[in-house]
Structures are given as structure tokens and as C-alpha cells.
Amino acid sequence: MKKFLSISIALIMVLVxxxxxxxxxxxxxxxSSxxxxSSxxxxSSEEPYTVNFAYHAPKEGNQQEVNDLIxxxxxxxxxxxxxxxxxxxDTYNSKFSMMLASGEPIDIxxxxxxxxxxxxxxxxxxxxxxxEEYTKDIYNLLGEEVKAGYIGDMLVGFPxxxxxATPSAIFxxxxxxxxxxxxESDFNITTDDYSSFDKLTELFAKVKQNYPDITPFDGFxxxxxxxxxxxxxxxxxxxxxxxxxxxxxxTNWYESEQFLQFAKxxxxxxxxxxxxxxxxxxxELGQAKMKAGKTFAIFASYGPNALTDVKSQTGYDVVMIPVxxxxxxxxxxxxxxxxxxxxxxDKAKAFQFLNWAYTNAEFNxxxxxxxxxxxxxxxxxxxxxxxxxxxxxxxxxxxxxxxIYPNQYLMTPWAGSPEGIWDNLKNFDKDALISKAFGLxxxxxxxxxxxxxxxxxxxxxxxxxxFGAVDPEENIKKLNEELYNAGLQKVMDxxxxxxxxWLAKQ
Amino acid sequence: MNKKFxxxxxxxxxxxxxxxxxxxxxxxxxxxxxxxxSAFKKFRIMDGILGSPWVGLQNFEYLFRSNDxxxxxxxxxxxxxxxxxxxxxxxxxxxxxITEIKNEKMKKLYQSSILLPxxxxxxxxxYIVFAFLSQENGMLNNSILKxxxxxxxxxxxxxxxxxxxxxCWKTVGYGALIYIAGIVTIDRSLFEAAxxxxxxxxxxxxxxxxxxxxxxxxxxxxxxxxxIGYSDFGLFYLIPQNSGTLFNVTATIDTYVYSTMxxxxxxxxxxxxxxxxxxxxxxxxxxxxxxxxxxxSKDAIF
Numbered sequence: 095m096k097k098f099l100s101i102s103i104a105l106i107m108v109l110v111x112x113x114x115x116x117x118x119x120x121x122x123x124x125x126s127s128x129x130x131x132s133s134x135x136x137x138s139s140e141e142p143y144t145v146n147f148a149y150h151a152p153k154e155g156n157q158q159e160v161n162d163l164i165x166x167x168x169x170x171x172x173x174x175x176x177x178x179x180x181x182x183x184d185t186y187n188s189k190f191s192m193m194l195a196s197g198e199p200i201d202i203x204x205x206x207x208x209x210x211x212x213x214x215x216x217x218x219x220x221x222x223x224x225x226e227e228y229t230k231d232i233y234n235l236l237g238e239e240v241k242a243g244y245i246g247d248m249l250v251g252f253p254x255x256x257x258x259a260t261p262s263a264i265f266x267x268x269x270x271x272x273x274x275x276x277x278e279s280d281f282n283i284t285t286d287d288y289s290s291f292d293k294l295t296e297l298f299a300k301v302k303q304n305y306p307d308i309t310p311f312d313g314f315x316x317x318x319x320x321x322x323x324x325x326x327x328x329x330x331x332x333x334x335x336x337x338x339x340x341x342x343x344x345t346n347w348y349e350s351e352q353f354l355q356f357a358k359x360x361x362x363x364x365x366x367x368x369x370x371x372x373x374x375x376x377x378e379l380g381q382a383k384m385k386a387g388k389t390f391a392i393f394a395s396y397g398p399n400a401l402t403d404v405k406s407q408t409g410y411d412v413v414m415i416p417v418x419x420x421x422x423x424x425x426x427x428x429x430x431x432x433x434x435x436x437x438x439x440d441k442a443k444a445f446q447f448l449n450w451a452y453t454n455a456e457f458n459x460x461x462x463x464x465x466x467x468x469x470x471x472x473x474x475x476x477x478x479x480x481x482x483x484x485x486x487x488x489x490x491x492x493x494x495x496x497x498i499y500p501n502q503y504l505m506t507p508w509a510g511s512p513e514g515i516w517d518n519l520k521n522f523d524k525d526a527l528i529s530k531a532f533g534l535x536x537x538x539x540x541x542x543x544x545x546x547x548x549x550x551x552x553x554x555x556x557x558x559x560x561f562g563a564v565d566p567e568e569n570i571k572k573l574n575e576e577l578y579n580a581g582l583q584k585v586m587d588x589x590x591x592x593x594x595x596w597l598a599k600q
Numbered sequence: 601m602n603k604k605f606x607x608x609x610x611x612x613x614x615x616x617x618x619x620x621x622x623x624x625x626x627x628x629x630x631x632x633x634x635x636x637x638s639a640f641k642k643f644r645i646m647d648g649i650l651g652s653p654w655v656g657l658q659n660f661e662y663l664f665r666s667n668d669x670x671x672x673x674x675x676x677x678x679x680x681x682x683x684x685x686x687x688x689x690x691x692x693x694x695x696x697x698i699t700e701i702k703n704e705k706m707k708k709l710y711q712s713s714i715l716l717p718x719x720x721x722x723x724x725x726x727y728i729v730f731a732f733l734s735q736e737n738g739m740l741n742n743s744i745l746k747x748x749x750x751x752x753x754x755x756x757x758x759x760x761x762x763x764x765x766x767x768c769w770k771t772v773g774y775g776a777l778i779y780i781a782g783i784v785t786i787d788r789s790l791f792e793a794a795x796x797x798x799x800x801x802x803x804x805x806x807x808x809x810x811x812x813x814x815x816x817x818x819x820x821x822x823x824x825x826x827x828i829g830y831s832d833f834g835l836f837y838l839i840p841q842n843s844g845t846l847f848n849v850t851a852t853i854d855t856y857v858y859s860t861m862x863x864x865x866x867x868x869x870x871x872x873x874x875x876x877x878x879x880x881x882x883x884x885x886x887x888x889x890x891x892x893x894x895x896x897s898k899d900a901i902f
Contacts, residue, residue: 104616195867216867217644309736371735375753375841543662550668550859554844563754564845578665 109249110378118237128506143440144175145447148190148203149461151180152421159465167456174447179203181584194435199236201438202448204498210250211538211545220434220470223249228445231453238533239465242427246537251431253449256263256497257397258427259524262323264294266391267384270308270412274300277278281415285324285337288355294391296396296413298368301390310368312389313380316481317356317417318560321394326423326529328536328593332548333586338421339529344590346582347572354485357570362563374563393417397497398510399520418524420568422519424535428600430498448500461506464491479509504530534596544581616669624654639871654869659872668814675836676852679760681827685766689816691772695779696805697854702710712774722770722834729766729839753843759850767835773822782816783809816901817894828856829877 099402119486145168151157157178168174180191180201186206195215205213213219217492222229222243228341232252233240239258242247276297283290317324326339327346333344336352347353364367370389380392385408386456396414397403438444451457457597463470464479469491473479479549482487503516512518538545555573558564634649641652663669694714701707715726732739733752740750752758786808787855794804831852840850857873893900 100613101616104613106618108616215644217647230665248706305636371751372737372753375730375843377841378732543665549668550666553859554847556844558754558843558845563751577669 127407140406141167141172142175143443145444146177146179146201146438147447147523148179148181148193148548149206150186150495151493152177152543159343159468159471160460160491163465164457164460165455167460168450171454172446172450173412174443176447177318178370197437199437199439201441201444202432202434204254204430205251205256205433207425207431210245210329210544213249214245214250214539214541215432218435218437219248219250220436221248221249222434222445225434225445228442229449231449235452238447239427241533242424242429242535244493244541245535249541250428250535251433252452252500253429253431254498255452255501255503256430257519258422259523259526260315260318260395260429261416261418261420262395262427263399263400263417264391264393264415265380265384265396265412266297266415267550268413268584270301270305271413276302278413278415280546283350283415283417285418288359291355291359291417293368295362295368298363298391301365302366302368307386309370309383309389310443311363311393312370312373312375312376312383312393313392313394314377315380315393315395316360316373316560317393318353320393320395321347322423322429323418323421324419326425326531328531328534328589329425330536330545331552332545332582332590335529335531338419338527339423339531340478340527341361341554342593344586344593346574346577346586347516348577354461354566354570357559357562357566360560361566363563364562371560374543374557375563381407383413383487383510384410384488398522399515403512409562421529422526422532422534423529426523426534427532431502439518441531451500453501453504458496458499458501461499462493462496462502464493473509475509476506477509477511479507533592534593536589536592541581541585544585548577548582618774622692631723633872636875638868639875641868643867643871649766655868659868663873663876666856668847668856669846672851672853672856675849676831676854677828677837679763679852680824682760682764684824686764686768686819687772688821691775691778692769692810692813692817694772694776694782696809698776698780699783706822711777714776716773717770718773720770720860722832722838725766725770726834726838730841733762753841754845756846756849759840759846763835763839763850764790767832770835778816778820779813782813786812814896815899817876818896820902822885822888822892822901825888826881828884829880833858 095101157180161176164178168176170566171352181203189208190203191212194213205219210219215594226233229245229252235255236252239253240249241251243600246579274297280289281293281589283293290380301310321327321334324338325336327334329345331347334347335341335343336345336350360369364371364373380389380394383389383403384392394404400414401412403413432448434444459466459478466472467481467483469484469489470478471481493499494508496505497506500513503520507515551573554576555569559566559573605698638649638652640656641649642658643649643652643656643816647653666672698707698714701710713842730738735741735749735751735753737754740752749805750758750761790808791804794808831854833854836850836852837855837856837858840846843850857870889900889902
């Protein structure tokens with residue numbers, strides 16, 4: 095009897111475990127599979143195609159209603175259904191690469207330019223120029239800017255509709271700034287004259303003197319790290335066109351006077367105690383530090399709506415002190431793009447959907463603000479707002495990341511946005527300096543080994559030098575030695591070669 | 601013949617018990633070994649493992665051509681050696697101390713608490729360490745070292761010590777518990793006999809406790825040796841807050857692969873590095889095991 099019992103218990107355990115294995119596989123897929131081949135008695139005789147659309151969302155899980163409403167639109171216009179796959183900023187790097195590597199059927203997604211080399215190498219991306227017939231509207235919308243999506247001969251994807259320049263500024267707390275007697279017009283900072291930056295040092299000294307509990311300057315971004323503002327690196331930092339892309343010779347920015355000046359400035363702030371002693375290692379963004387009331391000034395890239403943005407991120411009114419010109423480079427345009435992936439089962443349909451996404455206002459509104467009536471309403475100014483009783487804490491679905499969706503210019507602007515905000519965005523780059531290499535996307539395939547080496551060298555020195563945690567002159571020398579050892583010259587030569595060839599064709 | 605079968609029948613429940621684990625091992629550990637070939641291929645998801653083109657040893661090139669190769673290999677091997685030695689000594693020390701405690705309740709308390717750090721995520725630990733070492737607000741710089749603050753995250757000198765301390769604090773509990781279990785099984789009469797013969801505490805430990813624990817020590821040692829090519833990514837990446845100036849003393853093979861991951865070549869290169877780490881571990885464990893077999897054959901793992 096005892097033997098029988100023990101054998102049967104052992105058998106049951108085995109079966110339970112095996113059953114458990116089976117069950118887990120079904121729950122594996124992260125995307126909801128409810129909107130797939132379900133019944134459809136519409137007039138069309140074709141089985142509706144489901145587009146798997148990966149998009150950025152701040153939190154996952156509230157998509158169901160929005161997804162259904164989007165499906166109504168797409169069924170009406172395209173005889174297609176959409177399966178929304180949300181990705182958040184931090185999971186983009188880890189989760190998205192895993193999804194691609196495991197071959198999950200995603201049709202369309204957003205992708206950042208720094209991922210392009212590895213995605214292209216892995217063969218994930220479809221050449222959009224082969225499907226031009228389906229994307230005529232997008233070409234019309236983007237005009238010249240379509241060119242920014244080309245890497246070599248391949249059209250990698252379509253940029254989002256967004257402002258095309260990424261200048262930088264120091265944002266300071268308005269209350270303290272004015273209490274110390276400063277006005278915005280006191281500052282006239284330009285990279286043509288590095289002594290103009292000293293006014294900032296003077297300001298920080300006063301802040302430290304009068305407000306000893308607040309760190310004058312903090313946050314994980316500063317001049318030396320924001321290459322996208324000051325130079326055109328054709329996609330990375332190794333070999334750039336200096337002075338806002340106004341040159342046609344590729345040089346090493348880390349050997350330039352500009353980088354040295356920036357390093358020295360930050361070094362002064364660090365040694366004098368104007369910058370936090372942890373600034374080179376503390377990964378917290380300046381906005382979070384300001385929100386906690388711990389810092390006076392932060393460094394950030396900005397767009398036309400900067401003051402509203404920073405206020406909503408920190409809760410404080412701020413004054414913006416620009417510290418750069420505006421530059422329009424390919425990277426600014428192609429920084430984030432919509433791409434169609436090879437795992438798509440029907441690429442023609444995917445491009446059709448993408449074309450529609452760039453031109454349909456309701457879709458963009460749904461994606462960004464959520465269900466009309468429940469998550470947002472149109473207020474008396476014609477802008478989108480929370481319905482009565484709904485706040486940022488309890489709203490069901492609210493994204494507010496328009497710049498990473500296909501066409502935010504079609505969206506209803508959010509309450510509090512200035513009049514004509516879309517025009518502001520569109521015109522933001524009208525007075526920008528256009529980089530001489532605008533339209534060229536560097537094809538890094540011939541130098542990938544060197545670039546991965548260079549990346550690891552930069553990782554060692556970038557932060558300590560840019561934040562002033564170490565002596566600039568000595569360490570910049572070491573940095574450049576190692577960069578050249580890792581093959582910097584080869585990368586610069588290749589860039590120059592591609593640039594010259596491209597310029598000759600213009 | 602019947603006798604053999606009868607003996608087999610006796611063990612059937614045990615075999616049944618083993619089946620789930622065996623199936624798991626086969627599916628999770630043995631079948632994926634086919635993927636080793638991706639270390640020699642330019643892996644593209646579209647072509648799959650079989651369709652991707654062969655590139656010979658090209659994936660290993662980026663690792664061996666790196667100027668930092670000697671640094672990362674040296675760090676990985678030396679740190680692991682240090683960890684093995686320190687964890688064994690401290691683990692034994694703690695185990696002996698805990699088994700000497702008379703109060704049963706306190707004994708259980710200590711046993712559970714030494715295992716607690718082991719359950720913490722390295723991310724949480726990195727914040728705790730940061731609270732100590734932060735140059736602006738950290739506990740060390742603001743109390744004991746108020747007049748001589750140390751720039752912890754820019755100064756590489758202390759980091760080998762810091763990393764060994766943190767790693768020991770976090771993982772020593774595991775080994776200590778195994779040693780405690782070992783000590784508890786030692787026959788009490790041996791200790792009584794030794795006490796009667798006039799042996800002091802230290803002599804008892806040296807001649808009774810340690811030799812009885814030798815099998816456990818050797819097993820744990822061999823297991824650690826097989827992992828000598830691997831490092832705890834969280835420990836070497838998060839605790840130093842990925843500070844560039846500390847690179848020479850905190851970079852290991854795993855952090856290096858991570859920092860170059862963003863560049864192209866992904867899967868093939870990662871597979872190549874993983875293969876290399878596993879090979880090193882494999883060779884070392886065979887050597888270590890044959891050494892152990894020579895010295896005390898019943899303790900060898902295989």
C-alpha cells in the first residue's frame with residue numbers, strides 16, 4: 095500500500111509539473127492576442143489583416159479600449175485591425191531587442207538612430223523605398239526630409255513629425271534667479287566667445303553664497319555630453335563636423351578647443367562646489383532634482399515649448415538661458431523613426447497602415463490622449479483637457495509623448511499649450527543653422543568593429559571629463575590617445591569619404 | 601537477473617522524482633547547446649541559426665583585438681579567485697561561530713540573517729553602497745572622513761577592497777549555511793573525547809571540524825572554479841555606478857560585452873564571448889577535479 099501511494103504521488107507530481115510547463119507557454123506572449131483573426135461579417139471578402147504596431151507608452155495595460163476604438167477606424171478605412179504593443183523608455187533597450195531577436199511578429203515600430211547599426215546588421219528592417227507606392231502621403235508630408243531616412247541606398251524608415259533642431263539651455267529657478275536681481279537679458283551666451291559662459295559661474299557663486307542648502311548645478315546632462323547640439327557627428331560622436339555642422343572636414347571633437355573649454359568650465363564648477371560632488375556618477379536627471387527642490391539650475395535640450403515642459407516636469411517656474419545656436423542635422427531629423435520590420439507578415443499592408451497613421455488625426459489623438467470623453471475632452475479653447483473629475487493621478491490612459499508618434503501636428507494640443515503650438519514646432523528650425531551634411535546618413539557597416547571599441551573608450555572618459563570630476567587637460571590627452579588606438583582615424587576617414595562622395599552628388 | 605531488476609524497482613520512485621529536473625535540464629541546458637554554432641556565424645534573425653552565414657573566428661576578433669583585453673581578463677580571474685578564498689574563510693568562520701551559540705532562538709536568528717543579503721537585488725545594494733560612498737551626502741564622507749573626504753568614485757585605489765567586502769557580505773551566507781549543516785552532523789563524541797584529552801577550542805577546530813568539512817569545502821570550491829570566467833554583472837557595473845575613472849579596477853568580461861552591445865554585431869559576438877567564458881571554466885574545472893582526485897579521491901565531483 096505504501097509503495098503504491100509513493101509511486102502514484104511521484105507520478106502526479108511529474109504530471110502536474112509537465113502540465114504547468116504547457117500552461118506557461120500560452121501566457122508567454124506579451125501582446126494581447128484577442129484582436130487577431132476574430133469573426134468579421136463586413137462586406138469585404140478578405141480576412142482583415144492585423145497590424146502589430148509597437149509604440150511608446152508610459153505604462154502598459156490600459157490599451158484595450160483605445161485599441162478597440164482604433165480598430166473601428168482602421169476597419170472602416172483600411173479593412174485592417176491593429177494590435178497595439180506598448181513599450182516604455184526603459185524597456186526599449188532590453189525588451190525590444192529581445193522581441194526582435196526572438197522573431198516576434200511585429201509589423202511596425204519606432205526605432206532610435208543609435209539602434210540602427212545593430213538593427214540593420216541583424217537584418218530586421220525593411221527597405222521602405224521598395225514600397226513607395228503605398229506611402230505617397232508620407233512623402234508629401236515630409237518633403238525633403240524623407241532623405242534623412244536613407245542610410246546608404248536603403249530607406250530605413252520615416253521620421254516622426256517633430257521640431258528639427260536640438261539646441262541646449264540652462265534652466266534656472268525663476269524665484270531664486272529674480273531674488274538675486276538677475277534678468278534674462280543679462281545673459282548672452284555664445285560659443286563664439288567662451289568668456290560669455292563665465293556669467294554662469296558668477297551666478298552660481300551668488301546662489302551658493304545666499305542659498306547654501308541648494309546645489310547650484312546638478313543633473314546628469316551637461317555641455318560635453320550633448321554632441322547633438324554643438325556638432326554634426328553624422329550619427330555618432332567619432333569624427334564630427336564642428337561649429338554646428340558649418341564645415342565639410344571631419345575632425346575629432348575631443349581634440350577641439352570647444353570640448354576643452356566645456357571641460358574646464360565644468361571643472362571649475364566642480365572644484366568650487368557649484369556642482370554636486372556626485373554629479374559624474376549620480377544618474378538622476380536634473381529635472382527630478384529640481385522637482386525635489388535640491389538644485390537651482392539644470393542643463394537640457396529644448397524645443398519650442400520648453401518653459402511649459404520643464405514646469406510640468408519639475409513644478410517650478412523657470413527661466414531659460416540658451417547656451418547654443420540651433421542646428422538642423424540629419425540626426426535631429428532621423429533621431430527617431432517609424433520602421434517596418436522583416437517579421438511583418440504582409441509588408442505592403444504594413445506600409446499602407448503607416449501611410450494612414452501619418453494622415454489620420456483621430457488615430458493620433460487616440461494614441462496620445464486616450465478615449466475621447468473618458469480620458470480627455472475638448473475644452474472651450476479647442477484644446478484637449480482632462481474631463482471633470484479626472485486628474486493626472488487617476489486618468490485611465492494618458493500618454494503625452496506626441497513627438498514619438500507618427501504625426502503630432504494632427505493632434506489636438508493639450509490645455510495650456512501656447513496658441514499655434516504646431517506652427518511653433520514646425521517653424522522652430524526655420525532659423526536654425528543647417529548642417530552642411532544635412533540629408534546624409536552615415537553607413538557605419540565598414541567600421542562597426544572600430545565603433546564598438548570607440549564606444550567602450552568613450553564610456554570610460556566621457557562622464558568624468560564632461561562633468562569636471564577629473565583634471566581636464568591630462569585626461570583629455572589620455573582619452574584622445576586611446577581613441578586613436580581604438581581606430582578613430584579609420585572611422586573619420588570613412589566618414590570623410592562618404593561625405594565627399596555625397597557632396598559631389600548634390 | 602531478478603535481483604538486479606528488484607534493485608532497480610526499488611529506485612523507480614527516485615527516478616520518477618528526477619524526471620522533471622532531467623527534462624528541464626535537457627530542454628534548458630543541453631538542447632540549446634546547438635546554439636554554440638552562432639558564435640561562429642554572423643547571426644541574423646531572419647536567417648535563423650542554420651541559415652546565417654559562417655564567419656569563422658571573426659566574432660572572437662573584437663574581443664581579442666580590444667586594448668582592454670588583459671585588463672578585463674585579469675580583473676575577472678583575480679576577483680573570482682579573491683572571492684573564493686575570502687568567502688571560504690569568512691564562511692567557515694561564521695559557521696563555526698554560529699554553531700557555538702547556546703541559545704537556540706538566537707542561533708536560528710543568526711542563521712536566517714546571514715542569508716538575508718543574498719536575497720537582496722544588486723540594484724538595491726548599489727543604492728545602499730552609494731549611501732555610504734556618495735561624495736556629496738554619503739555617510740563616510742560626512743562623518744568619519746569629514747576633514748579628509750575621499751573621492752570614492754574617482755579614485756580606483758579602494759575599489760578592489762570595496763568590491764570584495766560587498767560581494768562577501770552578499771554571498772557568504774550561502775556557503776556558511778552549508779558549512780553549518782556540515783558541522784551539525786559531526787559526531788559530538790569526537791569533541792568530548794578531544795576535550796578530555798586536553799585539546800583547546802582552536803585545536804578542536806583544526807583537527808575535527810575542518811577535516812570533516814573538507815568534502816563540502818571542496819565541492820563548493822569546484823563549483824566556484826567552474827564559474828571563474830563569469831562575473832556578477834550587477835556587482836561590477838552597478839556598485840561602482842559605472843564610473844569611467846574606475847574602469848581599470850572594475851571592468852570585467854561581462855561589463856565589457858554589455859558596454860559594446862549597443863554597437864552592431866550583437867548576437868554572434870555575445871555568443872562568442874559566452875563560449876569563451878564557458879570553455880575557460882570547463883578546462884579549469886577538469887584540472888581542478890583531477891587535482892582533487894589525486895589528493896583525496898572520494899571528494900572529486902566526477
